[in-house]
């Protein structure tokens with residue numbers, strides 16, 4: 204049995220407009236400000252922004268964090284010391300009473316997240332693999348939020364991020380463990396139609412898929428775009444740039460070449476502006492799938508765990524499952540930490556029971572995902588995999604074949620979605636990618 208995490212991330216502070224992203228996710232102001240100062244502190248040459256891609260020692264990071272806390276956030280310095288003591292003793296916040304002294308909500312989670320994203324990619328991926336030793340294949344999704352978050356942009360281009368991940372995925376330590384998704388931003392492609400400057404964003408995607416071991420494309424409509432009819436729904440600003448043409452070209456390429464797409468699909472997450480999460484609504488994909496019936500689409504986050512618990516009837520999960528009448532529509536359980544809590548789980552369980560009684564196809568299309576490293580801010584994240592295994596086992600009891608349903612959700616469905624069975628084009632592309640190296644067992 205293969206276990207696949209269909210939705211994770213391994214970016215660092217150079218890859219994403221981190222300040223804009225934190226604000227877009229409603230992180231407390233101190234988190235973004237603190238990170239900025241830490242990054243400056245880690246800069247050898249203060250005139251240049253530090254490159255997170257250079258490896259730095261744990262001690263150097265701790266010293267810098269401590270220094271910034273002491274100088275700029277003295278009120279939190281005790282909390283930080285408590286956090287370090289706790290970390291040294293290997294305790295988690297659930298066990299240790301000392302955490303009650305921490306003065307800020309989610310302090311520990313944010314500090315852990317921040318400590319992670321100032322690291323180089325290799326260190327981050329190593330941590331991911333170590334934290335979830337049972338997972339056979341991780342699918343990190345690169346995101347492109349560059350254009351959409353005001354006054355902030357990423358330091359490292361998407362092409363370079365793809366090069367870094369390719370390099371790591373070829374190293375013996377990580378061979379067969381990580382194959383990423385490369386992001387598509389319709390704005391960048393539409394700008395290219397207009398200006399013809401630089402290389403076409405779609406050519407970066409094609410190179411990643413065809414030569415660099417990437418197995419899909421990530422889109423993030425909550426930034427403020429749609430897969431279709433942008434002018435109609437989003438207005439005049441889309442006159443100048445033809446987003447629909449850009450998406451058409453992407454869909455055409457993906458359908459012809461069996462390239463899977465993951466689209467962010469929960470009302471929450473990173474919103475470029477208030478309520479822009481709405482553009483992630485799966486309903487906007489109906490006409491896309493009507494036109495491209497063979498398109499492989501994964502609606503990430505299954506409409507959002509918390510949103511579903513809050514309102515069953517209006518949950519996007521229903522729309523997603525309705526779209527499963529198309530052959531290659533899937534969904535992942537990324538950031539399902541809310542159902543790791545027993546009270547919330549019992550509510551979710553009721554919803555799921557109703558859902559699969561009407562649409563049993565869901566058992567063949569739901570895929571395990573974590574959304575790690577985004578979940579690192581959550582208190583229970585270290586036990587995410589174990590807890591999810593328990594709740595998925597429980598949910599599979601609603602199937603007439605629980606064992607088969609469990610195998611499907613934990614990995615088999617994802618492998619089918621990814622086209623990694625013998626009929627899939629990704630299967631053949633990856634076989635070429637491995638060439639003279641051993642094939643991972645999930646591929647052979």
Ligand SMILES: [Zn+2]
Pocket residue numbers: 210211212344537574577
């Ligand atoms: Zn994600």
